Amino acid sequence: MQLNLIQNTLFLACLGLLGGLALGCRPADRAAVSQESKVTDWRTLLTDDSGELVQEVWEIHTVRGAKVGHRHTRVFDCQSDSQNGQRIEAMDVLETKRFGEVVEQQLKTVSWEANEGQLLGFAYELRSGETVIAAGGLVEEMLWSPQNGGPFAIERSLRMQPMEPGESRVVEGFVPVLNRIVQWRLFAKEIESVKIDGQALDLLKIIVTDAMPSEWSLPTLLWADGEGQVLRTHEGLLDRITVRSTKQGAMGLNDLARLDLGLDVGVPLANPSFNPHECHQAIYRIRLQGINPVDVFASGPSQQVAPSSNPADGTLLTVQQITPESMLRSSEEILLPTAEDTRPNALIQSDDRQVRAIADAVADSIEDPFQASVALEQYLFRQLAKKNFSHVFASAAEVAKSREGDCSEHAVLLAATCRARGIPARVIIGLVYSVPEGGFLYHMWNEVWIEDRWIPLDATLGRGGIGAAHLKIRESNLAEESAYELVAPVLFLTDRLEIEIVDCQPPAQ
Template sequence: MRHRFVGFAKTTVLVIIEKWSSFLMDKPGLWGLFMIICLLAGTIPVGCGRQASPSVPTSTANPGSTNWEPFRQVREFWYLQSLLGENVGYERISVRSVGNSSSACREVEGEVVLRVKRMGTPVSVVTRYRSVETCEGRPREFTVTVEQGRALAEYRGRVSGRQLVVETVVAGRTARQTFDLPEDCRGFLGLQDWLWEKNMRPGEVREFSCLMLGVNGVCQARAHARDYEAVQVSGRETRLLRIDILYTLPGNQRVEQTVWSDSSGMIVKQRMNSPPVEAVLVPKERALQTASSSLDLIEDIRIPARAPGDLTKAHRATYHIKGSIKGLAELLATGVNQQVRRLGDDILELTVTTRGPGGNSGTCGDQATPEEQEPSLWIQSDASEIRAIAQSIAHSAKEPASLAVALERYVFHTVRHRDYNQAFLSALDVLKTKEGDCTEHAVLLAALARASSIPSRVAVGLVYHRDAFYYHMWTELLIDRCWIGFDATRGNGGIHAGYIKFGHDSLAGSDALGAFLPLTKLLGQIKIEIVKVEGD
């Protein structure tokens, strides 16, 4: 059973595609950056950009020009992707004209290929996308396909009047969403288009917005051009304009990024500090030299820690979490089971108390949202196969607490094969393949619980295993008005105090993993000391 439960840090482009659906292509290469984030557990962007100034002069010399002639030839760009200092893949972007001069429009097409390892298993993710846009970069339609392991996801979008209609196809099911489309909404090259048309000056600030397909809302962004600085690019020092960007997502979560552009406005380098991801503009030959990376996105990102007692039998544990991450305390979930106390600027004290599935008597007073009780694209609790299994288990376990334990045990014995090359599978796919890691266990248990009239959601965070904390996903079920944690990768009838929670999500609709962004800020940034362990 070694590492059977370790799996949130997985190659699941499917996950982040659902959450970051437009934000990623606001600049070339950002799609690849968020694909890398998904490797740790990027969406098709239909990014829209709005400048502070309503009128922007157009240069006919740049790739983003509205002049017809510059589009006659295909313009192609390659970005080398790296994570934790190691090359892990590339992104190719091409822009060309389609149609004729009376109905001019352009096609943006590309692919992202990432290769890493998970528990020594080489994994590869390939994402291909295509968008038809006006010459000004306003979207008309797009398609995206993602291939990884057994998973295949498809995303189709089209503009109808002043609305964007998006269909997401997963496991044979289709979810449809409609969004209001701002008049100046840009397509795949959002911010890059603006820079091509009018490059920023040192000290200049621009504000724009990006349609977030996966979060049913708009991401607000603020770009601040700092100054020209010497930057190492492919072993050479180049003077580039540094632009710091702050994205505010729905729910007030924030993502910070830095890009460097040349005198023509071309984005040459990008960096995100959390996680430590970079993308650099390189020649095609350099990008294609990337072989399978030796970076292991399970073992190489774990957080070593030594426990003074047996955490697997503990109902309470106290931790000191150290790190200079802005807003670290806000990244941790708080409530009845977790309390956070500041000990200093860079250190927190976290107390975790677990509750078992019996004897709670409604003392928590928790309630479920409709999304935590209903079927969704990922949790198909209305599928006949899932309902039949839930009903058969309910015959031998009538009470909610005992039924929850029986469902956890069923998933533990059913998902037999550990497949670290799988993407984020839906519950129905897991039931058919009977393989996967922690995310597959979590969604199947969530589906069986909802089919048994027990509200459910998935939780994400860290779990202690063999002198280290690993990134992990498990399931929470509402029993006697208390959210109780269950881990079907272990099948122990609940969880212990060695689980540190950062967020949870109902996986409603096609908005999959909004609660999991905080985890991306932790990679290589924190240390954990286990101060006290208390048993039963």
């Protein structure tokens, strides 16, 4: 087993949602890792294979019963001046389909640990197509609590001290990609007979939860042997299972025919008698298992959530088109743009040369901010015609160069080009109705600030605005918030959300 949050890195990346899932996480309260002073050292962790190989494990990844990849874990005993302790490295490889296109991802995670289990350094590298993201660091002396482990803190804890039925413990570990200390609570249940690679084994069932759970938390189930080795892991999201196997089994062909992560995480529309894209207002009835829809869907001028006293009746969600001429309700609180809605950042590089060249070429002569935004929206709709679903979340500068991508790439580049023209812009995460699928799929679009309101635009559609087919969950300027923190709710809605359309009003002729 490897930390479930790191597993989510790959699965969300396959959905096109790269970033950092922070469910139940708390930020490190002290400077724990140096990522600048010894850059060459942490990069060496990714390529070093020195030391004595003391353990090698192969595992299979499945989603909803379909084999989608494998994990190869190696543990090295390193007793040298440069690297004293153990080096644990895991390579996760996923191969899935997303909207019919094969997506291949690799995540290599390396943890350098003292013999007693303290984290000394880490590194990770995520590869998706031509995109490579790598980071790492070394622990600074006296700045790291000994109780904080690394990426394999749970595995290390169980190996050093196997649990007994009825026992509970708290484990803390540093999670790469999130760059946070995460705290888990482990509770050992009963011994169960579990089939591992065709053989029935008596294993201890362990429930892992966030120590500070939220409404978004789902437990992870582990099954460990008497030596504390985790042989099977089950994640509730998408029914994900990682199970011990042989090298031959792990390296076997993946089942690409049974699963499409782009389409299979959609939410069917119960009665698709209307096309909400053609409506200026629509009313939906939402039913969501285990979570109040009021806590999930955003409320504001473009969308209102009406709480229900009886969950069985569902929650009414009213979505309406917003234009510069729309009448706004005086009672609706509108959040004004912040400085971060206009500044460049790591994903929205509005100061990039190619980004600015696009903004100037398309909108330099257009004085009206809304018309300039629409011109950029429609230009990107035409120019980013190739929807490449094999990439992870690319930045605006990368998209300006490649001129390809899916909804997230359209959104970051539209935000960047609008900001380059001095127009505040942010990205929106939610669901959009897909006519071919007859249901709602994950989507990212934009809002731009025009005079006194945020107006939605969608460069993936290029319609000069949107109708009532976009269900907004969250917004972000992507300045600091991790993309996983932004998109995590989308996976939690899978298999738990029901949507029914109650009314759909076409625009007045």
